[in-house]
Amino acid sequence: MAGMSPSERRLQKELMSLVKEPPPGVTVHADLVEKNLLQWIINMEGASGTLYEGESFQLQFKFSNKYPFDSPEVTFVGSNIPVHPHVYSNGHICLSILTDDWSPALSVQAVCLSIVSMLSSCKEKKRPPDNAFYVKTCSKNPKKTKWWYHDDSV
């Protein structure tokens, strides 16, 4: 642990607790993360009894060296991007805790739980209404998007 930056120290702690006590349906590629603590790939399974049951998704977390004061950049990656009113087809997620409502007391685990819960409360699988336009015009980094959080129902 010596010689690590504060953000790496914290990420190392989070990794250990996530490996030890992962939330249901969440697994982390620990050996991949060990190589580069600033970029994580997390496997997420759709909760049973929801529209996403039986599906599995991959989440990518990118951390800056200002973490945890700066929120991580979280996107869905891989072949299966969930069809959800707050998830764009390029993997960007419209979720307030990822930008405005981020707090350093949140963690990878808390973000994963929020995303599982966001998927689980979905009643109809559809893309956001402005998906085509957004995907064409957005920045690669979802944190550069000026998100407009207006729908708390899903």
Next chain:
Amino acid sequence: MSSSTSTPSSSKKLNEPNGSSGSGSGATDGEEKKEDRTFECNICLDTARDAVVSMCGHLFCWPCLHQWLETRPSRQVCPVCKAAISKDKVVPLYGRGSTKQEDPREKVPPRPAGQRTEPENGSAFPGFGFGDTGFHMSFGIGAFPFGFFTSTFNFGDPRPSPAPRGTPQHMEEQFLSKVFLWLAVLFIAWLLLA
């Protein structure tokens, strides 16, 4: 006989500390871990150093919390519960030996000090009695603007302390202050009636 009784007792004596410490250390290990987590900073997840507690009861390292407050100066909320929070309203925690920790970070301003209020005294207004502590009244008569200065702006020269009770000087001062009080009352009455 005596040797046979002494052996088990001595062996017991030897064993007891071992056994108890063995089982005890297992329990305290778990407890210590739990306790460690209880006193972890909510931001860096390490045991809080230069610990402060917010009014909502959440524990942080002062450097961590300070950095967070600097990150969003316009919207200062508790990272844990989003209650309003500010630098002046956190309470430092002083444990035993916490002063020995070095590393007062250069960039971070010092942790806010604890606030001490003195315990209340028996009498609510000590020194409000007229005669006890020297009742002073100055009365200036002069050309208009200067009169103000002489009577109201006496910088630099502290009032002499009242003479101790019972001395002739004390009696004299009492008498004088009464005389001037009556003079003032009469003057004000004259002003009002004239």
